Amino acid sequence: MSNSVDILLVEDNPGDVRLTEEAFKDGRLANNLHVVTDGIEALDFLYQRGEYEDAPRPDLVLLDLNLPRKNGDEVLEDLKDDTELASIPVIVLTSSKAEEDIVTSYQLHANAYLTKPVDPDEFVDVVQSFERFWLEIVCLPPEEA
Template identity: 45%
Template sequence: MHLKNSTEPNVILMIDDNPTDVLLIKEAFALCGENYEVYVAEDGAYALEFLSQQDQYCHVPHPDIILLDLNMPRKSGLEVLKELKDDPDLKSIPVIIYTSSKTKADVRSAYLSHANGYIKKSIDFDDCIKIANSINDYWFSTSTLYEP
């Protein structure tokens, strides 16, 4: 375990296939006043390659947190979440579900699969800024993240 240097960026992996949602949250984090690197995997299969640092992802950093959409092609968010939480090298990374679904079944499935949070997406930019600030305040200011 190493302690993160204060000049190192906070690394977020966003797993989402919607370019508008990605752009909104990236812009919102840019306004948080902190140093962020937001990486994007367009689906669950790419996300798992990223996290295992395979192929084109061989030099990417280990994410501090993951924002995970549930509804994606090839491999759903719940499938990715289950794989992450079953992997001894990845299960300590906080996974926040960031999705348009707010059905009780999806919320229940996410938490039963060990999600660390569940946030409903918004297309309103002011809401996205609030979401980014709340993630920043809790995960990067209040919490102590495990760093392998």
């Protein structure tokens, strides 16, 4: 993997965006965190449409489930049904602990499901743990995969 990692964060809560940016800023790896706030924007980014025509292909996606316009399950389903994009790891990062949401996410081929802690410090710890695992330990597929 290159020295820099492109991460697409699909999150409509400004507080969670800020905490995620803070956690990655303190991380050990260089990364480019791209933020979109709803499911339609996420797909536009992934398909490089409209204002995102020059967007990089993300190395991984952090996806909230509760999104305006198009929810996280719909985004996940569209992404994993597309042979060009299906190899991009998608990590669901949501406040839902509902068993139904967990099962559905994995049925739609999410690569992991993380529940957002309410405490800001714990939230930062979860994001940094995610970063260590997904960006330092796991081998991600090359863009051509």
